[in-house]
Amino acid sequence: MLNNMRILLIISGGIAAYKSLELIRGLRRRGAQVRPILTKGGAQFVTPLSVATLAQHKVYDDLFYLTDESEIGHIRLARETDLVVVAPATADILAKMANGIADDLATTALLATDRPILIAPAMNSRMWANTATKRNLALLQANGVMTVGPAHGELAEGEIGIGRMAEPVDILASIEAALGGPLSGIRALVTSGPTHEPIDPVRYIANRSSGKQGHAIAGACARLGAAVTLVSGPSSEIDPPGVEMVHVETARDMMEACLKALPVDVAICAAAVSDWRPAEAGTQKIKKDKRSSSTAPNLALVENSDILATLAGRENDRPRLVIGFAAETDDVLAYASAKLVSKGCDWILANDVSPDTGTFGGDDNKVHLISRSEAEPMAGPNIEEWPEFSKVEVAARLAERIAQSLGSAA
Template identity: 60%
Template sequence: MKRVLLIIGGGIAAYKSLLLIRLLKGAGYAVTPVLTRAGSEFVTALSVGALAGEKVHEALFDLTAEAEMGHIELSRSADLIVVAPGTADLMAKMATGRADDLASTLLLATDTPVLVAPAMNVRMWQHPATQRNLATLRSDGVRFVGPDEGEMACGEYGPGRMAEPAAIFAAIQGMFEGPLSGRHVLVTSGPTHEPIDPVRYIANRSSGAQGTAIAAALRDLGARVTFVTGPASVPPPQGVDVVRVETAAQMLVAVEAALPADAAVMAAAVADWRVENAGASKMKKVAGALPVLSFAENPDILATVSKGAARPALVVGFAAETDDVLAHARAKRLRKGCDWIVANDVSPATGIMGGSENAVTLITGSGEETWERAPKEEVARRLALRIAEALGAAVTPGTSAPGAARNKASGTA
């Protein structure tokens, strides 16, 4: 039986920890709860202990427990430590190595994997100090789920809401059981908007639905996913690290900041050109006079990642075409230097661009596979399983995508 040490920080989101305990217990996990002093202001030890079926640990200087070095034993006996809610204070203590209460001491006195579900006001989350702590913890190997974006108890709106219990539970299962557990995958998604002036832009019809589904499928296999998205019309999935951008130049910066990664899935529909003489104020319509727009090439993000020093072991590109689909896709794979290309026909008659289904051909160095038209979630699941196989992960028998046994990844290191 896997044991989860659940640290409940202070915040209104602490009530979600009760739902998380129920999910964990229902799946057969043992839960050892640790309630911080601030956490006890929002949920009671009685309710936590009743749901967990175990003693709730609150005090560092528990004479009975400490006679047996209880804080050491607690941290060492767990298979995973989960901090939910992960407050700004707890993250700061973790990043700086402070150990002034039971929770922070447990986190310092362990080499057990740690998963944090941040929860705080949007301004606290976006503060440079919190972002520095986040970067430090990630570099230390701490995993994160969320935070989500939405309305908060304080009335403000933005990122900082704790991930829902189901998403945290999925992340926990992924760390224990997923074939991509311990892997980092970068996914780009959505269109980019290249400004003409402050109110107009150049873009394409991408909804971001396929990239979003791919990020969710990789998350469900246990991967830590960095999801770099342009202004898509679908919301990002829960349980991934979301980085929002507008332009191709911004997306390149975000992608390079997310490396290194084990794999990169470049599903974004990046605009090929930008307006070089974009106006600083709205261009006014003048009778009889048409504006003259000067264009410049945008950075080639797929080629930059494929040929860069921090190249992931597997780089997957996308080719959305309207004619000679396979010929253009094959040429693109070679030109860009990526390992795989996912080709699809986005002619208006297909309804794929902006629709809920997709029909793709996966092109690798050793062969091609055409997958029948299916919901984008199913296409994403098949691709995620192929990525897991290419990275050497053990995939449960019976869940592999068609043709997986015939065609292995090529060009990967």
């Protein structure tokens, strides 16, 4: 919730301005007060009347009109707010912000404010890729300006590429995170996806994990304000907004990246890490020997180190909460309860990944949350059944449980 939070919302002249109307609704529904500024360009795309009606507040658009004593004035407008949001942020306004140009009300307020600023860039992918835009963005980020998006997808001109403004729901999440969600101040490490274990330069051992669940968890934790490092094996999922991504390939790379991310408050190991890897990966492609009838090579495997058990067993920098996943195809609860003990973690999310469940690669997940019974350690673990949820809902619920748990332990 954003009860009574004051948001100065600057709408600049991009085609995505229509989505800012939805953003205003979302802000109002969460209890925020919205003061809108519309640039001249912005007013070409949405009308002051629509913006004012949804914001339930007058729209500011003229720097010199605000000189009247009865008016708030640009300096007060810039400072009497909790957060300044620029959505959409055009290439033009980014350039002006980066260079301290103040030639209209929006840019003057941006230069005058001492409040945090969040921008949601939106533009054609070539404008986004332009060196000038990249340089401006880097300057702004170095100055502490927060960004959300842009996303990859269909652009106004019918092209596909990066440059779409982040969806209003993602901008709202970034606003909540910037203003202090229940996980703000918490560092989270999330692993996601499969690992690829090379046999030779072209072949590898992998599994069916898609990364959907892990990526959703990383996004959900970030939305509640956590500083998230997401270590992901090869996955076609899009990087969630607002998380620090580390892309890896093998279990050994993943272990290294996880240890590098420590210390963290919570570790959520959702990746399906390969238990084994070929003892030796060929440096050249292994050739098929056509002369002999028994051509299949003998693949000797060695065990990979266990990331979950390693994190749970750290002496000096063990995360306060270590959460694992147990993907099983039979006797799910028994295996998962045994895993809780053998890995030394605090919670296990157990899920049935039998082929007929469609969990691997699918959008839904039916999980049980298994946790140690703190009150009666001898009584066996607590098992809590969750209804079948989408992976996004599982992630949101888990992030809230983590916030409760870390909050009550603080």
